[in-house]
Amino acid sequence: MKIDYLIVGQGLAGSLLAYFLEKAGASIYVIDPDGEGSASRRAAGLINPVTGRYFVKSWRVDELIPFARQTYRDLEQLLGGSFFHERSILRALGSAKEENDWLARAGDPGYQAYMGDHANKIELDQLLYPTLAYGQTLQSAQLNVSVFLDFFQKQLLGKNQLSKKYFHYGELFVTPNGVTYGDIEASRVVFCEGYGGIKNPFFNYLPFRGDKGEVLIVEIPGAGFERIVKQNNTFLAPLGNDLYWVGATYAWQFTDDQPSEQARQELLERLKTVVKLPFKIVDHWAAIRPTVKDRRPFLGQHPELPSLWIFNGLGTKGASLAPFWARHLSEVMLEGKAMDGEVDIQRFD
């Protein structure tokens, strides 16, 4: 089989890249055993314009969010599914200082597009333990990542563009015209393996820094709550059918990617201070986020083997970063556009 691009990994990075390359007319083929347990499959898929204690705008949010919104809407049309939900994030403001900080920021012209009025506290008080007030984000959203990836996978399988196998690096050969892998001949290969990239012998010189995250999936019968809440350092995001994603933990040091009793207890204790209604834990997930020391993605071409490329390092914000940077990488590879220096792996030369 002869193709233009072989893509390794079908998480958010590989899927969005496959979408933009094909949209621009390139032929693609994807290899991924199934991604169960990948960061993408464990994420809440939140797109959050203002983050942290000081309510600071996320990096390049003015470009990233509108582009992500348009891309996921286009993908819903293309794939015939529903997985992108525009939802405000209700940010608990526990003290007068926090409330003042929120209001001061919301008054800044650069933030008005992202920070709205107070939410209706009375409605929330029936579900959650009281806090002083809630601030409400605008333009935030929740991508149901697993549903999106399932739809995308189905489309790839339907067009014979996916092999559900592990990619063995030792079986890749670089040729004068590109690469070969088994019976596949490709002009280029793009590696999108998330934290699995630490095993990639061509790119493991890059400063990968994993961040283990754990979450609980809980059932709160009758909560009927369709918005996202952040209270006591904990996100509560609706999954439908009374199920909620609760998380997450962050750990730079870890020995495996499995759920741990310690994180379960930590999340449970946090949740007990947030949700008033009875709840039941129905699942507990863990995965490693593909984070980078300087918190910027890895995009680029191998310094010595020009047919080898990488799209990785989406860190804690894959849902908002993947569309914009996948399109950028496709333009660099197909049209020879200059690579944005902030994400180019050449910064590590």
Ligand SMILES: Cc1cc2nc3c(=O)[nH]c(=O)nc-3n(C[C@H](O)[C@H](O)[C@H](O)COP(=O)(O)OP(=O)(O)OC[C@H]3O[C@@H](n4cnc5c(N)ncnc54)[C@H](O)[C@@H]3O)c2cc1C
């Ligand atoms: C608990 C948790 C919560 C998160 N919440 C959010 C959130 O709310 N919002 C947000 O934007 N981001 C969130 N993230 C981060 C987000 O999940 C990541 O930024 C993003 O999913 C990374 O996507 P990826 O495709 O680069 O990697 P991955 O999702 O890890 O996908 C990599 C894929 O490559 C495949 N692969 C690896 N090695 C090979 C190989 N050798 N051969 C073939 N296939 C291979 C894997 O099977 C996998 O499918 C969260 C992450 C975690 C862990």
